[in-house]
Amino acid sequence: MPANPSDPSRRSEHSRRAILDASIALVGEVGYDNVSIESIARRACVGKQTIYRWWPSKGAVMLEAATQSLDPVVAFPDTGDIVADLRVQLLGILEIVTTTGFGPAYRGVIAAGQSDPDLLRAVFDQIIAPNVTAFSARLAAARERGEIRADADVQTLRDVLYGVIEYRMFHAMPIEPGHVDAILDVAFHGVR
């Protein structure tokens, strides 16, 4: 039986998407500080109460909008070449950072999170924890194929790759594809 277009759960899924799309578009246009729950509601054609029913704060909506906009690029390909596959995933993230509202949304969320531990925990749960899981699985395959040392510290490798990207984002330093290659070179070959 086809879903009824006036079905309440369909309508609320429609509103939810409209809110997240409006959030990421607005933050890209006017910056994190200039987005309000009111402006999101207006752009998404919903009431402010609809937003507050689902999210406790602007930071929480923005985090979910950021998470959704990252979604198409977070998966790790597995072609059997770990450096090439990490490069594809990192360049995908760079593309989202530099061409969508993700960059300002994420920077604003992390800034707000410095005085909002619940928001910072939500960043961990929604963005970091799934990445840790997927990264660990992809690197376990690389280890089995002998592409990395048996004793390589996979968690530190993960911290290095995403840490440098976030560091450059938070300091408003440019991040170019060449940085991804340079980070992978240091992390895989070492500077010795």
Added chain:
Amino acid sequence: MPANPSDPSRRSEHSRRAILDASIALVGEVGYDNVSIESIARRACVGKQTIYRWWPSKGAVMLEAATQSLDPVVAFPDTGDIVADLRVQLLGILEIVTTTGFGPAYRGVIAAGQSDPDLLRAVFDQIIAPNVTAFSARLAAARERGEIRADADVQTLRDVLYGVIEYRMFHAMPIEPGHVDAILDVAFHGVR
């Protein structure tokens, strides 16, 4: 001729230090958001106008207080062993991050900097640029002695070392001395 204790430049140096010491102590006690210019002035026994005369914003005072508290640990020793020397410098920073008001001050400044480009530029000028200079000099010596590859990317190595520490700070993840060893191991030996 000994300086006159009521000399205006001595009095203002005394006030300057009192303001920076009060700032770093207060942020360690009550957190960045709960520190006001007023509370710094009260603790330092100066007028609010004295603070505003020297710094444009709370972020700017906090940045200078943070910079001053880092001062004792930013220099790179040169024993001829680059990994040991970087380890000493990084552990010194970790000590300041975990035992003084530097951690909350720096997190608050970077958070404020996400919507204050002047403040972010001041972070670059006061903290990052001097570190880039000192790091490059120390690594040039290491390269001359053959401790790192001739083609090693020193700027990316720097991004990696401080990037991971800041990443863990901004996500409120613990940073232990073991992390420093693990980062140095990845960066010098690579995971291959």
